[in-house]
Amino acid sequence: MEKIRISAVSYTNTKPFIYGLQRAAILDDMDLQLDIPSDCAAKLIGRQVDIGLVPVAVFPLVPEANIVADYCIGSDGAVNSVFIFSKVPVEQIRTLRLDSHSRTSNQLARVLLRFYWKQEVRLVNGDTPADAMVLIGDRTFGQAGNHAYAYDLGREWKAFTGLPFLYAAWIANRDIDASFKAAFNAALKYGLDHRKEVITALPDYPGFDKHDYLMHKLDFNLTNGKREAMGRFLEYIRQLDD
Numbered sequence: 115m116e117k118i119r120i121s122a123v124s125y126t127n128t129k130p131f132i133y134g135l136q137r138a139a140i141l142d143d144m145d146l147q148l149d150i151p152s153d154c155a156a157k158l159i160g161r162q163v164d165i166g167l168v169p170v171a172v173f174p175l176v177p178e179a180n181i182v183a184d185y186c187i188g189s190d191g192a193v194n195s196v197f198i199f200s201k202v203p204v205e206q207i208r209t210l211r212l213d214s215h216s217r218t219s220n221q222l223a224r225v226l227l228r229f230y231w232k233q234e235v236r237l238v239n240g241d242t243p244a245d246a247m248v249l250i251g252d253r254t255f256g257q258a259g260n261h262a263y264a265y266d267l268g269r270e271w272k273a274f275t276g277l278p279f280l281y282a283a284w285i286a287n288r289d290i291d292a293s294f295k296a297a298f299n300a301a302l303k304y305g306l307d308h309r310k311e312v313i314t315a316l317p318d319y320p321g322f323d324k325h326d327y328l329m330h331k332l333d334f335n336l337t338n339g340k341r342e343a344m345g346r347f348l349e350y351i352r353q354l355d356d
């Protein structure tokens with residue numbers, strides 16, 4: 115059998131899933147690759163992999179996109195790893211630097227600035243100085259106190275919409291065999307059920323509570339509320355360029 119090629123996020127948020135997949139009966143049926151989120155997206159869109167844990171902002175770009183798992187990267191309120199770090203309060207932000215690792219959170223920042231905070235901002239790339247920047251993943255751990263203003267975008271989305279948020283989901287770009295999907299879901303669940311072991315094996319990050327992050331801030335269940343949030347979010351993204 116051809117191996118199923120899978121791209122998963124290389125951050126701490128995905129470690130419970132990796133723990134489960136590495137102990138799964140289907141381990142030999144998979145070619146598991148770890149990538150930053152923007153590369154997960156590019157590989158799934160370009161058909162270099164069959165399944166990816168991909169940022170929801172790119173769903174419309176994935177050919178034959180179909181969700182293959184009941185688990186995801188989400189939060190219900192603050193997530194503690196998706197931020198706008200800013201030199202000024204949000205109503206004074208004029209320039210925003212995006213994060214090259216991100217697809218969803220860059221768009222979430224733009225959506226919140228436009229429709230929630232009602233700010234017009236200019237986007238800048240690379241090392242260009244800016245009033246504020248988007249930063250996601252492990253590079254944010256313990257960093258909130260080092261910036262004049264830190265806006266947790268999971269918290270702000272909930273304040274805006276009352277909804278949880280879906281950052282990334284397990285998406286395929288073709289039909290996946292039902293028995294593989296069942297085993298894949300079981301492996302993800304096994305990893306989530308063993309989060310305590312995963313947390314114990316992680317390094318400590320100064321000023322960052324890894325237990326709280328993986329047990330409480332991240333919410334891994336792909337609920338109806340998160341699906342609703344995805345629909346709302348994709349609709350806002352469409353309106354951004356109007």
Ligand SMILES: C=C(O[C@@H]1C=C(C(=O)O)C=C[C@H]1O)C(=O)O
Pocket residue numbers: 123125127151152168169187193195196215216217218219220250251252281282
């Ligand atoms: C919560 C997070 O969720 C993620 C954010 C993503 C994005 O902004 O494109 C994509 C995948 C997830 O890793 C995080 O990375 O901190």
